[in-house]
Amino acid sequence: MSFLFKAIHDLMMFAGPEILKLLIRFVSDAQAPDWQGYFYTGLLFVSACLQTLVLHQYFHICFVSGMRIKTAVIGAVYRKALVITNSARKSSTVGEIVNLMSVDAQRFMDLATYINMIWSAPLQVVLALYLLWLNLGPSIFAGVAVMILMVPFNAVMAMKTKTYQVAHMKSKDNRIKLMNEILNGIKVLKLYAWELAFKDKVMAIRQEELKVLKKSAYLAAVGTFTWVCTPFLVALSTFAVYVTVDKSNVLDAQKAFVSLALFNILRFPLNILPMVISSIVQASVSLKRLRIFLSHEELEPGSIQRRPVKDGGGTNSITVKNATFTWARGEPATLNSISFSIPEGALVAVVGQVGCGKSSLLSALLAEMDKVEGHVALKGSVAYVPQQAWIQNHSLRENILFGRPLRERYYNAVVEACALLPDLEILPSGDRTEIGEKGVNLSGGQKQRVSLARAVYGDSDIYLFDDPLSAVDAHVGKHIFDNVVGPKGMLKGKTRLLVTHSVSYLPQVDVIIVMSGGKVSEMGSYQELLARDGAFAEFLRTYASAEQEQAAEDSSKVVDPEEGGLAGPGGPGKESKHMENGVLVTAAGKPLQRQLSSSSSYSGDVSRHQASTAELQKAGAKEETWKLVEADKAQTGQVKLSVYWDYMKAIGLFLSFLSIFLFLCNHVSALASNYWLSLWTDDPIINGTQEHTNVRLSVYGALGISQGIAVFGYSMTVSIGGIFASRRLHLDLLHNVLRSPMSFFERTPSGNLVNRFSKELDTVDSMIPQVIKMFMGSLFNVIGACIIILLATPIAAVIIPPLGLIYFFVQRFYVASSRQLKRLESVSRSPVYSHFNETLLGVSVIRAFEEQERFIHQSDLKVDENQKAYYPSIVANRWLAVRLECVGNCIVLFASLFAVISRHSLSAGLVGLSVSYSLQVTTYLNWLVRMSSEMETNIVAVERLKEYSETEKEAPWQIPETAPPSTWPHEGRVEFQDYGLRYREDLDLVLKHINVTIHGGEKVGIVGRTGAGKSSLTLGLFRINESVEGEIIIDGVNIAKIGLHDLRFKITIIPQDPVLFSGSLRMNLDPFSQYSDEDVWTALELAHLKSFVSGLPDKLNHECAEGGENLSVGQRQLVCLARALLRKTKILVLDEATAAVDLETDDLIQSTIRTQFDDCTVLTIAHRLNTIMDYTRVIVLDRGEMRECGTPSDLLQQRGLFYSMARDAGLV
Template sequence: MNYVTVDAYRIGEFPFWFHQTWTTSLQLCLSLVILFRAVGLATFAALAIIVLTVLCNAPLAKLQHLYQTKLMMAQDERLKACGEALVNMKVLKLYAWEKHFRTVIEKLREVEYTSLRAVQLRKAYNGVLFWSSPVLVSAATFGACYFLKVPLHANNVFTFVATLRLVQEPVRSIPDVIGVVIQAKVAFARIVRFLEAPELQNVQVHGTVAYVSQTAWIQTGSIQCSLVKDLELLPYGDRTEIGERGVNLSGGQKQRIQLARALYQDADIYLLDDPFSAVDAHTATSLFNEYVMEALARKTVFLVTHQVDFLPAFDAVLVDNPNISTLKLIGVYLLIGVGSTVFLLSRGISTVILNMQSSRSLFSQLLISLFRAPMSFYDSTPLGRILSRVSSDLSIVDLDVPFCFIFTVGATSNAYANLGVLAVITWQVLFVSIPMVYLAIRLQKYYFSSAKEFMRINGTTKSYVANHLAESLAGAITIRAFRQEERFFAKNLDLIDKNASPFFHSFTANEWLIQRLETMSAAVLASAALCMVLLPPGTFSSVSIQNQCTLANYIISVERLNQYMHIPSEAPEVIEDNRPPPSWPSVGKVEICDLKIRYRPEAPLVLKGISCTFQGGHKIGIVGRTGSGKTTLIGALFRLVEPAVGKIIVDGIDITKIGLHDLRSRFGIIPQDPTLFNGTVRYNLDPLAQHTDQEIWEVLGKCQLREVVQEKEEGLDSLVVEDGSNWSMGQRQLFCLGRALLRRSRVLVLDEATASIDNATDLILQKTIRTEFADCTVITVAHRIPTVMDCTMVLAIKDGQLVEYDEPMQLMKREDSLFGQLVKEYWSHSQSSESQ
């Protein structure tokens, strides 16, 4: 992500600043010629100081490159951790791990601060070097004139000072130029390394391919295969916005959209990676018969599945076993130069110190705000928009804002100080200066009205690029399988062009302003010859206005960060006056009273007045068709969404009256989408380091993962890559079981936990739960009917309403029972599969 949001931005800045390198050099050469005509051989003293300045900068430029590279690497690590946490924020909240992951990111940020501090100190050094050089050049030249007996008359002194002022601002801009060039060089090198990385090899396939992944990949947009009923329930049918990654859809609906997408492809070969595990038995049978057996009857189909009931229908099965005297005046001038240098040095160091403090405070507040944001924020905000804040905007605040601010203050103070001195000595200058300042301010305001919007649009369009990139990376396999790379490349380029447009117009607007300021200054000076003598060039500096405008543009990034620092937060993590007892919940009794849930104030109700009681120690099964509201009920139990009406009471305590951390840390859950984090086996089971290795090995044994981990050379330190992609879906689910075993909660929730594992592993998981959680309240949401058949009670939900709640056998006896209907559909599906 850093390649797109930061490195590409630095390369985009480079062409503008590149021209400063040769224009500054040309201005210096022309100035030296003019100086030689004015002060003769004393010019060589000025040249010596200039050369010495460049030589003093050369070794530190190499160090700047080194630390800039380290800084970008540290940013990569921090952004990777941020992305992983933000993508899996729901899991972090369910496990009450937000504080731990926030601490991990803050530690990575501290590593980044080390490189950032080094980069800023060297940038401050450059600022001192090049801002003090004009004064030191003047002092050295006057000193050389004294010793060489070059007369210092008003005409040549004025020529010298005026010429020096012409190049003063270009010289002072050299630190910015050096910084941009180094940043662009580092960015180029990083992108070249990335582009030269080994790529995937080609596989020869005869015919077109359609692919359906095990984990549904859904893009931001609307729906346009067994979705007829769902489309009727959705408020806008197939044009209903489904949110980023399909957050507004259930797991089964996501899978069916995937299947429909593949069917529209009309390919020759279909690769189906266990797509039926996320739906109930009836829907799975319907999909298999209508999709695989009918729609794909004349197609080549590769189906990866743990549902062996479907296997008889296939042709082949593959089983896988993973005045004063002149001298005195020169001395005073030199003293002023030294004092100026000391001031610049202290200013630079103070800037670095204050910037580090403000940057640390800003990031900390931003991180807390993001981690405390409710799930509704993540459901409605594209991930790319959040990542652009913690990458490109934060990079601008870290690297660009501080020195742009002090250079702006310096240039503006210098301009108005000169104006004030001249107003005291030669008051006539006010007749020219006051109108000029007034016109410049009016012009600046006119520019600001557009420039700020350009930067805001640039930030917004950049988030679209980041969001599209994140979606494309998540669905890379699907995109390649459908041979849609060119379409996604074209879409990405289109988004980049839309992002480049405000970026380009921001620079052109800046040039528009500078041109008019320079023209205005030249016109005033040309029309007032007398004031031209009294008013030295540079008294009113266009560079001062330019710096102010650049700073205002950079402040947009601060504004964007500030927006995310004030996100409405969830309920408090801990309410000190109302903390539950350490042993809570001790019984595990759950009372649901007239519970009504909606995801947004204006949205329709998802749960419509559910009331029931789960007795402590009972095993509760929750069933219903896809999209009926089962997962929403679990979300309400963990307060991922707050009740619109009603309440949930656990062991006599209303869960809305206690802190979220106290609530979520006391419950155990095996979520629908098993999530592993980048790290080790030990870290994924016990990220808070609360358990011994012996306890972890015991849990691995109970989860049937002990042998798998022991076979790996590193044991508990075995690598788990991002998203756990080096472990199978079933193994990831068993990791989640291990987390629940380590936590030992009195209330355990299984949210369709067995959907992605084979029947044998399902039996192991169920046996482990019955043994290890015999006295606990176990709430199971499941599509597989056998999973809930041995439950104490079964709760059936339809369209967000409680249809029935009773013992499984009692429900089976009812003629109009929804549960009985689901059981019949399941066994009918199983028997028809066996007969095939």
């Protein structure tokens, strides 16, 4: 249909020049009857109105088709992202995929608008040349020669444009990828004071991007110069040949202005063709990128045989025979010759050292790896709990239900079994509390329990647990094992595979699989493996030996639960410990448990939390869900003038005003050249020729050259100014985002920020400079046309102002709607990216639960919401264009009418000039409104960038006046003086009245239950959250008075969640390149990573994948330890630093910390009490207050909170 409408429009375009010829002939012929003039005027008006209706029907079809293509591309990319292999994920990063959905999808949409011009532009050129031939004869071949000369030039331009486009997209992908990582790991950047290093990395990529943009801008300036000058050169060369080859050839008004009207028609296809070529080039680049992505290898779910339980087929729930798996085809196998069978309802533990393949085994069973050979069969549905919990940006309840209907009684049982009841009491709206993107307002342990509850609620047949108990402390771990995973838990009768580092649960499992070097080294029951006296027995003996040494060191500190006295060596109070079946047990027969935890301890009897349905949802019964995350907001009303002023300042005021001046020069030259042409056509004909032809031709050419110079000048200034603005706006946005406090990132979905750094910045980079050029050109064209009409027919002054008012009011009415629709479209786009990012992070969980269809449906709904705002903007555009062109058509009508009325007082030249300009007014008005709308809708991008460039900021990074000495802190003394902290103004204090002095070199453990404030204390120490009362003093310096980097560079944390960034391993250890290779290798050796790194082909230059995905969680944690060893600051904070490592590595790390940080102050959030029993002191927090503080032995004697925790852990 669009083809048909476009063809009709193209043919009707040429009616105008033909009717103009008749009108000029009528004015020249004094004897012609008046009705002819009125008839031609009416015909011209009707023709113009029909053109308008046909053209905008065509545009409507094109834009709707483009919208559908964009939607299809987004849908295809999302669906593909759910099925690509892990190796493909490495080659297509999150940044690249986001660009495919935003920038590349937009390229296809733009192409839909221009694609018909491939045949339409040549058709218009051929028809125009044919009519010119009829008008001027063979002289038009001079113009054709000029056009032919431009073809190779345009071809070279197109090739260069494509080269720059590819380079630009590559840089943009790298930048978005890095920004995505920065936003995901912002907390770690702040804790390590690495913002500047990563800012430099982003700016280095951005600099490369801007270099390409600058080259593209220069190319565009040359292109604009040639595109604007080509129609003039065609006209000049044609007229020059026409009047010079034969002296009898006279350039009269009819020939000149009909030719000029045809040249103006010719100008459009010649101008639009480069844009079409550019659009095709950009779309071809995008198509290639899309084809590469859509051609990526997909996972093969069929490689794992899945059959429903009802099919029967043996008693084994999982069967693996001679299976070999690799993460990427062609790479060495990660798992070799794996064979085992697991009967239905069995509880199986998978144990082994860090990096031995435990998590890979679960991934293999989920078909996440490439099966090289062998047979794998699973019977029934599968639920999966990953090692790092994946949390959606929904309420806690929705995270657990995961799209399944609510079964209230079962739901309550699951929440209780997963030890979530006390957490629901703390959360503002109970289980209806929105828990933020990636669960930002939950502790590690809470996130893991929500992840566990999600799996349990699914009531699947097979459960794969990837060390979920590493994120919870001993009491909670025991509660979860007893009530969920263990032989008497909710899942009894289900097949359970539990990856664990905890030996205390092993006697209760049915089968133990021991992994080593990617192979199953042993398998059997607990007793069988002990009897074999193989690797497993050695593993247990090593652990027991290490614990006995620890117990010997701590023996004088352990209180006998019966006697209550201090147990001296060999004294009566000493509880005898011995090996029983290879497990270290106390006299009471309790296994010595490995301490596990999150920031929570499920202290107190669980029974006191047994809640009825009403009690459980008491807090959640509020009418509104408590919201942490702020949705992207749409501004309302007219774009403030300050936004335009901000953009002009970003360009530079001198450059801005110079551009406007050059635009003015260009259009004055254009008007002057056409007015000069009208004077030329009115020259009297003497003896069959016109005098002064050479002068007329020379001046006409000179005016054209001056126009060309002005065009080149404004193209350069606008393009360079656009790059200056891009650089400044991006720098301001990046700097401010990095300077924002953590509360900003907790409230703001990463999709909003990614949207700013991708789509909105792309608008500033590419769209706004182009729109400015077209808007300014259209504005001056309209003003020029009105001036010419008024000069020719002053009576038009009566009608132009009213038409101008109609135009103005229609335009304002439209822009108000269009602007708001653009804002709504931008706002509704952010959830599309947020959902996509969230999906990529949890894709293995989504696939494991077979929820792909539901997530695809959710994505489609979010895209539909986006299109609900976009489609009305298309319709509004057409509504406006039709009405405005009708105003333009009225100008044609009145210009022609007044010319007919005043024909006896007007020269043919002025009539021709006036009507030929009026014929262009419709197009100029249409473009002016489109461009003013585009200007306002695109400048919204600047508004949205400025919005995040002016948010709240945290304290300065450096304060030179109060900077501490370079040797600070020399002692490591930390004093909390009546310290209080809250996360946000509308929330209660999470810490209150903390008074404690920690002396230099002390080793202090910090313990407490969920919400006690342990992590808050460390965040306060790093000023991630600022105090609301009291102060922290380190070595006599009030930390609130110094710069954040001055503080954070001087203290070190090993965080709970190990975060790595894409880049070399060395960069991840030392982003500022402060240390020598020797220092780095020493740190790696002390962190027990030297042998692993030495075995890598690129050693320190080993490229870490996005998020460190090509290292195990345990290895990532060791990298974090190596960072701490490199920094070697006087104060070290440990936040569950060894949760994800095996027992032997854990002991080595604890030993390293004790020896390497012997003279340092160490604060440990103690998730494993056995690791802090030899510490100088222990601080017990409860509900934000310090309840107990003293040596471990003193606190055990007091039989308070610490004693109860030690008892739960089996230490007393």
